[in-house]
Amino acid sequence: MKNVLIITYYWPPCGGVGVQRWLRISKYLSQFGWNPTIITTENGDYPFYDVSLSDYVTNDIQVIRTKTPTFRGVFSFFSGQKEIPYGSLISSKDDTLVKRLMLFLRAQLVVPDMRVIWNRHAFIAAEKEVLKGKYQAIITTGPPHSTHLVGLKLRKKYNIRWLVDMRDPWTNIYYYQSTNRNRLISYLDKTLEKKVINYADKIVTVSNDIAKSLNNKKVHIISNAFDPIDYIDYTYQRTNAFRIKFVGNLNQSRKGDILRIIKCLDDLCTANKIDIEFSIIGSEIDLSHELKLKRVSLRNTGFINHHKVIEECVNSELLLLLINKTSNNKGILTYKLFEYLGSKTKIIGVGPVKGDAAEILRLAKAGEMFEYSDIEGFNQFVLNNYHQWNEKEIARNANDINQYSMPHITEMFTKLLDEFLNGGF
Numbered sequence: 001m002k003n004v005l006i007i008t009y010y011w012p013p014c015g016g017v018g019v020q021r022w023l024r025i026s027k028y029l030s031q032f033g034w035n036p037t038i039i040t041t042e043n044g045d046y047p048f049y050d051v052s053l054s055d056y057v058t059n060d061i062q063v064i065r066t067k068t069p070t071f072r073g074v075f076s077f078f079s080g081q082k083e084i085p086y087g088s089l090i091s092s093k094d095d096t097l098v099k100r101l102m103l104f105l106r107a108q109l110v111v112p113d114m115r116v117i118w119n120r121h122a123f124i125a126a127e128k129e130v131l132k133g134k135y136q137a138i139i140t141t142g143p144p145h146s147t148h149l150v151g152l153k154l155r156k157k158y159n160i161r162w163l164v165d166m167r168d169p170w171t172n173i174y175y176y177q178s179t180n181r182n183r184l185i186s187y188l189d190k191t192l193e194k195k196v197i198n199y200a201d202k203i204v205t206v207s208n209d210i211a212k213s214l215n216n217k218k219v220h221i222i223s224n225a226f227d228p229i230d231y232i233d234y235t236y237q238r239t240n241a242f243r244i245k246f247v248g249n250l251n252q253s254r255k256g257d258i259l260r261i262i263k264c265l266d267d268l269c270t271a272n273k274i275d276i277e278f279s280i281i282g283s284e285i286d287l288s289h290e291l292k293l294k295r296v297s298l299r300n301t302g303f304i305n306h307h308k309v310i311e312e313c314v315n316s317e318l319l320l321l322l323i324n325k326t327s328n329n330k331g332i333l334t335y336k337l338f339e340y341l342g343s344k345t346k347i348i349g350v351g352p353v354k355g356d357a358a359e360i361l362r363l364a365k366a367g368e369m370f371e372y373s374d375i376e377g378f379n380q381f382v383l384n385n386y387h388q389w390n391e392k393e394i395a396r397n398a399n400d401i402n403q404y405s406m407p408h409i410t411e412m413f414t415k416l417l418d419e420f421l422n423g424g425f
Contacts, residue, residue, distance in 0.1 A: 209331025
């Protein structure tokens with residue numbers, strides 16, 4: 001059995017999207033001849049907590065946890081909010097002055113991200129493992145992209161083979177497009193990104209568009225995926241409501257788009273004298289006071305554990321996929337898309353029709369993507385599916401989607417790792 005050291009900030013009891021990819025891959029690695037050891041945080045600044053995800057950590061996975069300074073207490077004390085901002089640097093007029101100030105300081109003074117304060121602890125733990133001489137490779141995964149700096153230091157000091165996994169863009173991330181960072185900080189951030197790319201032996205990212213932006217021959221594309229185990233205990237149950245659901249963290253950059261979509265659906269229902277239930281799953285933002293709806297009933301679950309998220313996805317008639325309306329968005333492939341695929345519920349997407357997400361919907365025959373301005377096409381898709389459901393003819397996706405499963409992408413990763421042993425890069 002070969003050994004790989006995986007350095008990741010997010011690990012259970014952390015909840016949300018960032019933890020899913022390597023939590024799932026790790027438990028399949030041994031099937032392909034690789035034994036993982038995880039270096040992670042004991043008390044990190046997590047977007048959510050979901051203790052149910054600990055069920056996926058198998059006994060053969062060694063997990064080494066290190067303490068790290070956090071900003072949660074400081075942020076909560078000054079802002080009055082429980083959780084620090086995550087996944088966006090965009091503020092709104094409803095935010096407190098303290099929160100807006102902190103977001104400003106984060107954008108203008110911090111490189112590459114706030115989680116960089118964990119790096120010293122992570123490096124000490126990782127170095128101790130590397131010195132045992134039993135590892136054939138290390139993997140760092142980001143966001144947070146500061147984690148890659150731990151891999152960079154190990155690669156330069158010990159010349160150990162290093163694979164960088166970029167689940168999202170680094171300096172080209174969508175929220176930087178609407179944040180006027182000062183030139184010095186932008187330059188320093190880009191310099192660090194270039195160093196990581198230059199020193200890494202292999203780089204993996206999730207989409208064609210992100211790979212093109214990195215412009216390096218070492219880049220390989222391995223998309224996100226769904227875990228088949230998640231869906232074993234759930235089957236679709238029809239109710240008296242036609243259910244459209246949006247699953248995910250509803251931050252300020254998405255809030256306006258969701259409001260417009262719900263209003264559009266209410267107008268459609270009013271014109272056609274039909275009723276729809278629209279659910280927001282997994283977000284703490286309540287939109288009910290901002291909408292006066294006639295035919296759409298609005299439901300908000302707040303944050304729920306992952307098992308319940310899967311159940312919600314399976315028990316839906318349509319799942320809404322929303323790609324942020326920003327430049328460089330063609331390569332956005334959210335983990336949620338693949339959980340949607342695994343549920344076999346039809347997907348209605350709003351985003352670039354020539355983007356990577358739209359291509360996967362087309363190849364998997366799992367739904368359709370509509371441009372933000374294509375209200376007519378969006379409405380017609382909803383109506384067609386509503387009428388099929390009303391006539392009890394709605395079909396689940398029965399196409400082969402194995403190429404988007406966790407065992408499949410784990411095998412792809414292990415093939416890259418095996419190339420290290422064969423002298424390849």
